[in-house]
Amino acid sequence: NQGIGFMSPFLFSCKFMLVDLLNYSKKNEQLYNLRDGKIVFKEHLYDIDDTVVGYYFAVESEKTKGYFITSAVDTIDPMIQYGVDVDLEETLNKKMKDEKVYYFGVNKFSFGKSGKEVKEKFEKTKSTTLKKLKDEKKDGTEEYKKVEKVQLKSLKKGDKRSPGWDGLLKDSSNGMVSIAATDYKVLSGVDRIYQRSSGINNPNSACGSTVAAMIMDYYHDELGYNVRDNAYYGSWAALVNHLYNEMGSTWLGTTITMWANGALTHVYHTSNAWSSNTVTDAVGNSSKFIGAIDSNDPVAIRFDLFDSGGTSIEYHFVCGIGYDKNGSYTGDLHVAYKDPDNGADNTGTHWFDWTDDDQDIDFAWLS
DSSP: OEETTSOEEEEETTEEEEEOHHHHHHHOGGGGGGTTOEEEEEEEEEOTTSOEEEEEEEEEOSSOEEEEEEESSTTSOSEEEEEESOOSHHHHTTSOTTOEEEEOSTTOEEEESSHHHHHHHHHHHHHHHHHHHHHTTOTTSHHHHHHHHOOOOOOOOOSSOOHHHHHHHSOOOSSOOOOOTTTEEEOTTOOOOOTTSTTOSOTTSOHHHHHHHHHHHHHHHTSOOSOOOHHHHTSHHHHHHHHHHHHTOBTTBOOHHHHHHHHHHHHTTTOSOOOEEEESOOTTOHHHHHHHHHTTOOEEEEEEEEEOSSSSEEEEEEEEEEEETTSSSTTOOEEEEEOSSSOTTOOSEEEEEHHHHGGGEEEEEEO
16 A cells, blocks of 8 residues: 555556656645545556556545546556546456456446457447347448447557656645636536436436436536426436437437437427537547536536447446546646446546547537
């Protein structure tokens, strides 16, 4: 165990990886409650070629718990993903004793004895998904073609050293670094809803409608907008089920266009003064995400098709609630989100590095 308050070398694969988490926590307001915690190495994270691409650490302080996923490759941002008031144990506990953890980006974990085995599992799941779509007479559709093309993709590696490494290892002052109001914002009061809660009719594919329910609740309870929330329908589950139907979601999930249209249909029940906004490629569009948060509009973020660990390839939605423009270095965007899945106790706030994952996401919001 190592205290975050020390410059700590970690020995992995016969070499040292130097990460000064004290300096990082000083520069990131969201990590303040972890800065005196104890950090415990948990897992090597592997790429499909069986090279180590990252490390998973759990953190516990007197105030809360958290986690870090740090890069083992200096051309990837050093802080790929992290969380406060939450860890990833519910997800990683799915790994069998003799398996390794393979990591392909935010919420994209696979388990197996080798990269070859992981790829075989993925291809088998992909074939199962295509067969199910074909049985439903959906072969030839856009969604069928998307599943046909989906592949296991490694984390996006740059061709030069990430400036985050230099910023992370620099000495910093003893106090918290001042963060300008225009550089950091998190929407407080966005409650996390679990998509597999009792009463939800389609728990394996309700992430999109569950994120929408989180947003409707925020609009109603925190901002006082005239929208229908869980109180109108009688329960969280009833609201999620209603939104699932309005979005036309299926077992494969929800497209970003279906999400935007369904969310707009829902707010139109009480007012037609709304509009929907959709970005189908996040690359180069970070300012639109920031603009939505600045307008107090939570964002539905959808990750590309992936093997969810079950029997089908699916999309996954999370609820974007904030940003830090200076994550690992000045100008490095980190995004805060709540995850409707991956465990009943997964209630904390997660963060991910935008540039590591922007090629795999699209997003939408209401205004």
